[in-house]
Amino acid sequence: MQNVLILLDQLSIWKPYYPTESIITASEYLKHQSESDPNLVINLCGDISYNSEGYYCSLLATARGHRVIPSPEVLNKLESGAGLRMDSSLHKLCHSWIEKQKITDEIWHLNVFFGTCTEPGLEKIARFVFDNYPYPILRVAxxxxxxxxxxxxxxxxxxxxxxEEQNHFAEALNRFNRKVWRNPRTKKVPRYDLAIYHDPNEAFPPSNKKALAKFVDIAKKMNINAELITEQDLLRLMEFDALFIRQTTALNHITFQVAQKAKQADMVVIDDPLSIIRCTNKVYLNELLAREGISAPKSTLIFKSNTISFDEVAGLLGAPFIVKIPDGSFSHGVKKVKKSDDYEQFLNEYFERSSIVLAQEYLPTDFDWRIGVLNGEPLYACKYYMAKGHWQIYYHKNSGKSRSGMAEAIPIYKVPKAILRTAVKATSLIGKGLYGVDLKMINDKAVIIEINDNPSIDHGVEDTILGDELYYRIINHFVQSLENKHQ
Structure with a gap:
């Protein structure tokens, strides 16, 4: 864990605030006179115009490998006057708020302090502005x-x-980066800070509570400060060196936005944005596997603009067959089609969400293999059995209740070599992160069903064979990636 630096034109500007050793003048920073190599630089220079000292502070911070707010890109956007448009939901929220406040001025100003504001009800507006213009203090007209x-x-x-605004700024800064004033919790300073992003209310989380607690505990033993964070903590994201996403990912979702922000801040990220893009869309994966000659179920794409009949699909794939929404997860958006009426019903439902639907041959088995792969190496292996009386691992009833089949961890050496070889080859097309590859063994041939960028790590399931070693290997992957960055 490294220091935070706050850059000022003059140290006297900080007089209204609590004393801190984190402040330094812009000229000192430009001369590289800081006694430490900061993890985060907060640039509060008054003049940030092009070629000013404030501008060069952000520019050189980037060159020195320091995370900085604001970045040179943000300064250039502000300098150019690049616009920003709110979507309809934010427009409605803002308009309703202004009407309730009976504001009649044609131009009204909102102050944003590190993505927060003092007006109750406009928090989403402040966050939206900060997400697009990460800057300490902004005035929005x-x-x-x-x-x-x-x-x-x-x-x-x-x-x-x-x-009054000084008070708001100090409170926002304290929330944004608690390290500025807090005392060290121990004399032993952690090597790195790891954010573990999760949603406590998720119905089918990638890691259960005991597994999350294990990650934090094992990290502590490795002298890594790991913290569980949620969407409410995102303003603190740049406090951390690395991000581990433990919430089910999707492209049009907060998880992808979080991954993008972390990657743009040069953090080590699992799941990284590119892996999310490549794994969460079944149409993309189907095309990728076919191009690389990796075994997958026979399939065909069904287009909303040019739909083919049930009989045509059955002629290609046999009947029954499977239809899938491209971005479904945990058996959601996957249907087995036996007759034409069901086919039409499912297509009408899915075409409301996607212009393309994937149809695949039905390959019934008692269980699917799940191979966890980390940095190109097998990490764990499980058999995921189908839910009792159902053809999928997860059985989602019309009542809203769900149940799943049993899971059994298997030592890597007992896994068929074809399964391991195919899983590793497939993930090499995705990246070097953590993946879960689902496969079936059909006539001694490994067939890939899907690749998950956000695989399950549950205490009592995936960790049955390795125990604490499983958590150690994942945390150590972050450590090695961070150390390679700093070489």
């Missing part, structure tokens, strides 16, 4: 007469804040 269009986004200087 809203045109109330044109559907709350954002007219301008301007940086605010620390010296221009009122007493």
């Amino acid at each position: 809203l045109n109330t007469k044109s559907k709350n269009q954002i007219e301008a986004i301007m940086p605010l200087q620390l010296v221009d804040l009122t007493d």
